[in-house]
Amino acid sequence: MSRSPSLPDRPTLELDPEMSPSERLDALRQHFARLVDVNEKLSDQIEAAQSKHASLSEDVDSLQRENETLKSAARYIATVEEVADDEVVLKQHGNNQEVLTETVPRIQEEVEAGDRVAINDSFAIQSVLSTETDSRAQAMEVDGSPDVRYEDIGGLDEQIREVREAVEQPLLAPEQFEEVGIEPPAGVLLHGPPGTGKTMLAKAVANETDATFIKMAGSELVQKFIGEGARLVRDLFELAGEREPAVIFIDEIDAIASKRTDSKTSGDAEVQRTMMQLLSEMDGFDERGEIRIIAATNRFDMLDRAILRPGRFDRLIEVPVPELEGRKRILDIHTAEMPLAEDLDLDAVADLTDGFSGAELASLTTEAGMFAIRDGRTTVEMQDFEDAHEKVSVDGEDSAGTPIAFQ
Ligand SMILES: Nc1ncnc2c1ncn2[C@@H]1O[C@H](COP(=O)(O)OP(=O)(O)OP(=O)(O)O)[C@@H](O)[C@H]1O
Known part of the structure; x- marks a missing residue:
């Protein structure tokens, strides 16, 4: 640490009673000049101390910010929904969960509803995303x-x-x-x-x-x-x-x-x-x-x-649309966790779905499951696949916008 500069000596005024009025005046003038000089030196020192103070305050601020960030790394992105007194309502991306989180004053001043922010595991806001970082996060x-x-x-x-x-x-x-x-x-x-x-x-x-x-x-x-x-x-x-x-x-x-x-x-x-x-x-x-x-x-x-x-x-x-064998394999994969009825013949479903992509087979399976649920069952039957088949066919178009051809 640098030592603080020593203060200038305080000038003293010595007036001899023997002095003539002009000598006294001279002595007073010299004393005044020394006082002005000391005053200037002190002003310089005050100015230097003030600027040192300002730069140290900046260091403290930046260390505090660093400390806040280091306490836990930013992990997720959220959107600010509301800013209240010292609390902020956030909506997490990905799961759309809303959370209420407390914030430090610095963040409180910085955020506005609609801002996108980086948050950590405990939902503390780490930083407000700049437009650049934001589009980077959104685009990738x-x-x-x-x-x-x-x-x-x-x-x-x-x-x-x-x-x-x-x-x-x-x-x-x-x-x-x-x-x-x-x-x-x-x-x-x-x-x-x-x-x-x-x-x-x-x-x-x-x-x-x-x-x-x-x-x-x-x-x-x-x-x-x-x-x-x-x-x-x-x-x-x-x-x-x-x-x-x-x-x-x-x-x-x-x-x-x-x-x-x-x-x-x-x-x-x-x-x-x-x-x-x-x-x-x-x-x-x-x-x-x-x-x-x-x-x-x-x-x-x-x-x-x-x-x-x-x-x-x-x-x-x-990567083409699957052939019969491929469709059968995809149906097996997507029904792996599904309790299937004895009568369900996935080979027949594969036969019926010529031209279906993997994504379409996945949604056919989900639809069939929905029919079983609607019917109060936990086992999926052939009829559910037939209904799902029909539903997709009535809906008429697959995800690519081309009509699905049912045999
Ligand atoms: N060959 C496959 N095997 C199993 N599931 C598949 C297959 N193809 C597609 N799916 C199902 O469809 C979904 C979408 O597939 P994916 O995103 O890989 O397709 P893509 O070819 O990348 O499509 P796009 O060209 O539209 O981006 C998958 O999550 C999966 O459920």
Whole structure:
């Protein structure tokens, strides 16, 4: 610690009774000059002390803030619904649970209804999200341990084998590639109709390799975060770098990488910029790193071929709607926890559902369960599947907007 500067000596006035009036006046003048000098020195010292005080107060403030944050790391995102005297009502994202939480004065002054905030395990507000952090949090789904396993995916054995080879192997055994002197595929592109298990494949490989799963949807980049696409793509790769090993999953990549149109609208320019950023991130990428990239599309025909060049998405895996055997396997998976009646023949259900995607089979199973519940039963019967079948057929359209064909 620095010592405080010593105070200037206090001037004394010595007046001799023998002095003439002019000598006394001189002595008084000199004394006055010394007093002014001391006064100036003291003012300087006060000023220095004040500025030191201000800077120490800032240090204390920032240490207090750091201390608050360190007490427990921010974990979840919530939206502020109401701000009362020293309490705040929050709605958690994900589960939509509302909580009432007490806040420290600093936070109390900072937050307003509608703000998005980072909270910790005990719902204490850690910080108010800036627009930038906010869109980053909204645009990316980050899952440290996705819970999908390969055995949860039906009818895609060949695709699972290919994904394991192109994504899992380079993560788990990069040295194998080095020894053989080849680069693993840079990016893997899964293409096929909606609801066929593309996201599941990406999550399962992240699970199997203990990697963080980071998802970004191409359509959101161009519709929701207009003007932020390129930055968010950069953030995506940066985040993956911080969370290695990581699997980056870019869903609906066609939204940012479709064939160039001739029109020069600003929207197109923005999409172009986002795609260029993606290409440059991929080109500057060390393939042997602990980050793997998977993209998915339902519109393979629309894709700009530039993204399929070697070193980019150079491994294509088609994920089709399931065949009979695949449908049977998917129905088995989705009814695994369901008490089924003796008469229920899943082979017959599989037979009836030609053209159904995995997602449609999953919702058919849920519907059948709903019919059983409505009927006061806990066992699901063939009739429930037939009713569910009919209901979906009356509803008329599947998730992709195409009519479901019942045989
Ligand atoms: N092959 C499958 N095996 C088991 N369940 C499946 C399969 N495919 C889809 N499902 C069910 O459908 C849901 C949606 O699948 P998923 O999100 O993986 O499809 P997707 O191909 O990524 O779809 P989209 O192209 O619309 O993003 C899954 O959560 C699962 O319940």
